Amino acid sequence: MPEGLNAWRLLKGAGVKYVKFVIVDIFGRPKLEILPIDAARDAFVDGIAYDGSSIPAYTTVNKSDFVAQVDTNAIYIETWSGGKTALAFTSTLDGNKPHPMDPRNALKQVVEYAKSRGYEARFGAEVEFFIVRGNPPSLVDNGAYFEGYPLKETMPVIEEIIEQFYLSGIGFTKTHHEVAPSQFEVNIPAADPVQVADQILVFKILAKSVAQKYGLTATFMPKPFWGVNGSGMHIHVSLWRDGANLFASYKEPTPELKSAVAGVLENALANSVFVAPLVNSYKRLVPHHEAPTRVVWGLGNRSAMVRIPYYAQKINRFEYRHPDPSANPYLAFSAILLSAVDGLERKLEAPRPVEEIAYDLQGVRETPKHLGEAAKLATEGITAKMLPQQLVKAYLSLKEREWNDYLANAGGSWDATWNVITRWEYDQYLEVA
Structure with missing residues (x-):
């Protein structure tokens, strides 16, 4: 049959x-x-x-x-x-x-390319989002990180989301209140990148549907409120060969992990438009709100762009903190995997891991200032070279148009609006990001 x-x-x-x-x-x-x-x-x-x-x-x-x-x-x-x-x-x-324009096909082909080089990828995702009311949005709770007191309006929504997460077939997860009011995080379990990208979309449909039942909105807009943390989509990556995790070690990162991280860092600026794709994404990428602004890595360092989880000095993956939940997960995952494999294949040397708070570092590369800059940098990286050219050209053209539309509606100036969330952003992103 x-x-x-x-x-x-x-x-x-x-x-x-x-x-x-x-x-x-x-x-x-x-x-x-x-x-x-x-x-x-x-x-x-x-x-x-x-x-x-x-x-x-x-x-x-x-x-x-x-x-x-x-x-x-x-x-x-x-x-x-x-x-x-x-x-x-x-x-x-x-x-x-x-078809080359289907981003799901693009990721499938990248996964197969990695396998042809001997690497099996496992990706997991921490997806952050806000539960809000109205447009312009208002906060629904005043909870803090790991909030333990009952939250009258948001907790019933989260409990139903978690219940349906498992029942729908995505798998087991965990959740907690994030740093900002009305902000939560849900984990997508590590698996094949295409499967996880699919499940990110299922989760977003689920979360939006459940929130609507309560008269609220689950938004994956990266920065819906100025002055508090934005929402990231931290991607956890491990690469395997012959059933063994190439990144697994104790105390010291493996040479393979260092090379993969070096590849991700080398391509980070060019990949920015794929992992942080909205005008609003670059209002998240500002100092002191746990979003990366410096292209560096570190052990257990949440201010770095790439963090190596280092609980009890055990290592088994890297966490890429650059992406946000508005990203097309298929293109974002393609960019990350291509960059990591590129680093491995070329045996790139990673710079020293930073122990300092990265926002204070001088003389290191920083994330693009805005979407217009990110779109221009994209052609310099491996992602734009390896993905179908028809797809890349169309994507970058749409992102340039989005940037120009923002400028036309924001008075033509990023410098005057980089630290405010505009009505244009809410109308463009609040419900559909």
Whole structure:
């Protein structure tokens, strides 16, 4: 029996009434084709036919008949809406080949490239977000980091999110209140990068849906409030060979870990537009709010761009703190993995790990000042060279347009608005980031 048909029968037998076929756009946002379960049968075998010209930057109207093939290993039940609907991720085809504009295809190809060099990647993600009310948003609680007292409005939302996180098939997780009021963090368990990228999207759909039930908004906008911590999406990375973790050690980082970190740091500025993709992202990347501004690394140092978790002096991964939760996870993961493998293949030497608070360091590279600068730097790194050129060109063009649109609506000046959150940002990002 074809895998697709078997998956369809399992869903129908489980009482699923509707299937949402997920097509990932260039920004990493889900686009959906919704079919009743009986009508979805053929789609699980033959794919979903759709108008590719209506997905941003995918194609032109004269070449717009696309087919998205279902990935039977990436199906999740929307338990938060009663379990009657399933999310089925797809990959778009160009004839019989993966379409180069589909970012999910791009990450799959990067993962396969890493495997061809002998590396199996495992990624995990710490996703931070705010629960807010209205637009412009207002804070819903005044909790602090690891808040222990009951939070009247946000705690019921978080408890339901965590319950549905497991029931929907993502796995086990943990959560806590983050540093800023109304801010929380949820962990996506470490696994294959494509699986984790899918699960980030499922989690965002879940969190937004549950918050809406309470009349609130779960926002993944990086910096919705000035003067408090923004939201990051810290990515934990390990690379394996023949079943052994190349980064596992005690007290001292392995040579492989150092080279991988060196590759990530070397490409950090060029990768910024892929991991911190919004105008608003660069209002998060400011000193003294636990967001990195200096391109350095350190053991247990949360002010550094790359932190080596160092609990009881045990090492098994690196944490890349540059990304935020608005990033397209498929492109962000591609950038991180390509950079780490590049460092390993070239046996790059890492600079000394910093013990100081990184914000105080002088004479080291700093994150781009704004999105316009980040977009210009992208062509200097390995990501822009290794990903499909059609995809890179379209992505950077859209980011340049986004930057220019911001300037046009913010009086033409970054210097006058870098430390305020504008109405334009709320309208563009609050609900869809």
